[in-house]
Amino acid sequence: MSAPAPPVGRPVSTTDWARARELAQLAGTRHRIAATEQRTLAAALGAVLAGPLTALTDLPAFDTSAMDGWAVAGPGPWRLAGRVLAGRTPPPLADGWATEIATGAQLPPGATAVLRREHGERTGPQLRPGPAADPTPGQDVRPRGQECRRGEELLPAGTEVTPAVLGLAAACGYDLLTVRRAPSVELLVLGDELRTEGLPAPGLVRDALGPMLQPWLAARGAELPAPRAVRDDFALLRDAIRHSPAEVVVTTGATAAGPVDFLHAALAEAGARLLVDGVRVRPGHPMLLAELPPAGARGAARHLVGLPGNPLAAVAGAVTLALPLLAALTGRTGSAEPGGRCVRTAEPLPGHPADTRLLPVRLTPEGPRPLAFDGPAMLRGLALADALAVLPPGGAAAGDLVELLAVPR
Incomplete structure (x- = not known):
């Protein structure tokens, strides 16, 4: 079958930039991924919480010292006995006694406050507070449950798992997190003129979009194979779109009306439905979003985001259409998409x-x-x-x- 000639000056019904982002978000919301999976903390970075993160324990789990110094029981002066370090379970402390304590160590039962090291005056076995330094009850103590109580909701579903989220989950005792399955994405880099290594040559340029977009999409929670190069051939492009098993296909180039811009024709033959065809934004106005027929073992709804071939224009297309779509597919909240x-x-x-x-x-x-x-x-x-x-x-x-x-x- 011969390639259809792209219509010269094809009329494009462009969409307002904010509306285009909204349409991409709505498309993802309609087909939000319901499947979940459990991941180790190390593997969960960048994923999206499938449900609320609830505390498995009180934080802190016990009364702890907020400072290096002495745990004291009652008003001073105090008699000194022993030392409490982090990771140890201390014996009870009787009224009128003090024990040396490290930051983060468990407060002995019976202790009423912590006297900071710089505020104490030690004379042999006796400890006195410095001038105006007599600690009030609870001073420099982190009480049990100060940050949260067991069963309390800490983060809502849809929260992106950041390093801080991993730290909070670990502090609460999590070894595994239940997250939404990542959407599968395939990046198709279009063009006969692209090289993947070496210097540009006459008529040939290096592919800048594969190295840039691939890790960027992966950082947004996508599951991607290596980028696939597709030559300027109508049948190759049509078949690559038609048979891609990915839930989101992202293409670079061929979105305008040039002599080898076959994307619109390939989408038509693949049975796609255009949701956005051109956006009133510079750079990047000849971008598009389409809904594709299901394919692959999962049989899930699929979308295609067509990015312009110019690098900065492609970035504009990604933040306009691809990132809001991916954020909505996973129910992601609190991220830079769709709003900044x-x-x-x-x-x-x-x-x-x-x-x-x-x-x-x-x-x-x-x-x-x-x-x-x-x-x-x-x-x-x-x-x-x-x-x-x-x-x-x-x-x-x-x-x-x-x-x-x-x-x-």
Whole structure:
């Protein structure tokens, strides 16, 4: 079968940038992954909690000392006896007695407070508080259950498992976490002109998108094989889309109306339904989102995100469509997708006359500042950027509130 010629000047019904992100999120929410799995703490990083994280124990699990010093019972002066170190179970402490104690050690039964080392005056077997340093009951003690009680909900379902979440789970006694199964994603890198190693050559360029997008999508909880290169051939592209077992297919390039931009035709033959076809954003306006017929053993609903081939434009497409879709598929909350944080500008930020613009910026104490090398085919500015500033048509004036989106890390 011969390749259909892409229609020259194909009319595109473009979508507002905010609406496009909303549609991507809705598509993922409709097909949210219900399957769960248990992972060790080491393997759970980046996944999403399938249910609330509840405390398996009180935190702290016992009264502990918040300082190095002495555990004391009653008012001073005190007679000294022994030492309590972390990891030991101390004997009871009688009224009028004190024992040396380390930070984090269990408070002896009967102790009423902790006297800091710098506040105590030791004379032989006797300990006195320094001037105005007599501890009040409970002073420098972390009481049992101060942070949480057993059975208390600590984090809601949908929370991303970050290093801090792992630390909290470990402190509560978890060895395994129940998380949502990661969505399967396949990255198809399109183009005859792409090289995967060595220097660019006449007519050939290095593939920058595979090395950048692959780890970025994986960090958002996706399960990916190695990127797959697809030549500029209609049948190859159609079959790659039709037979991909992934729940989300991400393509780079072929989204416009050039002589080898076969993506729209391939989607039509694969039985896809377009949800977003072009977005009013610069760079990256010829991006798309489509719903694909189910395929593979799982038989789950599938989606395709078509990113432009220019590197910065592809990043714009990823934050606009791919990341909100992935976040919704796993019920992810509290992440940079679909919304970011807002800050006030330090200076005017240039926008596009009619479309939303995503501009690489550095964050300073005064506010975001624009970076050079911000063209659709450039990555130099992005490599230096702390975020992408979301600018309305016409740009932003100094002091305006603008949204910031995370960049690949």
